[in-house]
Amino acid sequence: MWWPPNPQTGWPRKKRFLSETQERMPASTFWPEFKTQSGARELDEILDERVFAFPKPTALIQRVIGYCAPPGCLVLDSFAGSGTTGHAVLATNTKDGGNRRFILVEMDDNIARTVTAERVKRVATGYTNSKGNVIEALGGGFQFCRLSPEPLFTAEGQIRPDVRFSQLAEFVWFAETGTGYTGRADSPLLGVHEGRAVYLLYNGILKDKSVSGGNVLTGPVFDVLPVFAGPKVIYAAANRMGARAAREGITFKQTPYALEV
Numbered sequence: 001m002w003w004p005p006n007p008q009t010g011w012p013r014k015k016r017f018l019s020e021t022q023e024r025m026p027a028s029t030f031w032p033e034f035k036t037q038s039g040a041r042e043l044d045e046i047l048d049e050r051v052f053a054f055p056k057p058t059a060l061i062q063r064v065i066g067y068c069a070p071p072g073c074l075v076l077d078s079f080a081g082s083g084t085t086g087h088a089v090l091a092t093n094t095k096d097g098g099n100r101r102f103i104l105v106e107m108d109d110n111i112a113r114t115v116t117a118e119r120v121k122r123v124a125t126g127y128t129n130s131k132g133n134v135i136e137a138l139g140g141g142f143q144f145c146r147l148s149p150e151p152l153f154t155a156e157g158q159i160r161p162d163v164r165f166s167q168l169a170e171f172v173w174f175a176e177t178g179t180g181y182t183g184r185a186d187s188p189l190l191g192v193h194e195g196r197a198v199y200l201l202y203n204g205i206l207k208d209k210s211v212s213g214g215n216v217l218t219g220p221v222f223d224v225l226p227v228f229a230g231p232k233v234i235y236a237a238a239n240r241m242g243a244r245a246a247r248e249g250i251t252f253k254q255t256p257y258a259l260e261v
Contacts (some may be wrong), residue, residue, distance in 0.1 A: 018034030041061050043082055045129040046122055051115050058100045061131035062095075080104035081111070083119040088122055090138040102142075117144050159256045165203045168255075170198075172200050172235050175259055189226040197228035201236035201256065217241055217252060235259075 006011025041111035044050055069092075077085035080221050081085035089102040106112035110196050128187075152163050152171055159168065166185035173181035179194040188205045190198045206214030206221065214221060219235040222244075231249045239245060239252040253259075 026211055033200075039084065043119070045131065046127065047115065048130045049128060055082040056084045058084055058088050058091060061085055062092050065089065065092045069100060069238075070077065071096060071100060071102055074103045075100055076105075077102065078105045080106040080116045081156050083116040086116070086120040087123050087138075090140045091121070093140060094138045104142075105257065113144075117142075145174075145180060147177070153256060153259075157256060159202075161172060163203070165200070168202050169200055172255075173198060176233060187226060190226065192228065195235055197230040197235075199232060199234040200255075201234065217245070217250075222248065222250075 002013050002015045004012070009066070038063050039055040039060070040050070040053065041056060043055045044121045044226065049208070065075065065088055069089075071093075075085060075089050076179060080086070083104060083242055086102050086104050089100050093100055098149060104116060122141050123135070123138050126135060128134050132215055148167060150160070152167060154160055169185040169190050170181040171192050173183070173193075174181070176198050179193070180192070188199050188201055190200055192198070201215050201217060201221065204214055215237045217234055217238065218240040222241060231251070232251060233251045235253045235255050235258065239250075239254070239257055241248075241250070245252055
């Protein structure tokens with residue numbers, strides 16, 4: 001064993017002589033230049049305060065991405081913490097012109113909002129660091145989504161009976177558009193995205209929960225929906241409009257089966 005002269009800066013290591021190994025040189029650490037102190041200093045400069053004791057350096061995660069994440073892949077970090085992975089993906093894309101995407105998951109709501117999302121936003125759009133230096137934007141962006149406290153669907157894939165219209169509206173809008181919902185969820189017309197209107201008939205939004213009423217797309221129900229002249233996507237429990245649906249430019253999607261759960 002080799003004992004370091006200063007236990008504050010080193011640790012005991014096993015000493016191997018060249019004659020004891022078949023390798024020409026004993027293997028060294030895979031990335032000796034990366035230290036968590038550099039990750040802490042980096043984060044301090046981005047957020048202007050010490051929020052994590054030992055965040056991973058961005059350069060370290062960039063090295064990992066370079067080995068295993070080709071330009072068009074999706075990178076998942078289920079313990080996002082300080083957002084190093086999102087930062088590293090954007091930096092790597094800037095470096096090699098890739099179009100990698102990322103999903104970051106952080107269970108602590110305060111950290112997710114004030115650290116993870118804030119860091120990625122700053123490096124994507126550019127910022128002035130704690131030293132007063134202007135740091136250019138890496139480009140790219142992200143959507144911030146919150147998981148529902150309870151699943152919207154049962155184990156059988158049905159919508160839970162206590163799910164509110166506003167909850168399902170958020171899910172439908174994201175499933176249909178890939179964007180976060182910012183509407184008020186007080187109308188069956190959720191909004192218009194890229195030239196098509198998205199409607200949801202659910203949970204008595206038209207004040208009628210009968211079998212042939214407001215949750216089912218019928219001619220009379222369609223006639224009282226907010227008017228949109230272009231193509232329409234309508235989510236409902238069933239479609240009773242027949243050939244008229246095609247004439248009205250309607251794409252019908254049955255809930256819950258048209259939703260990926």
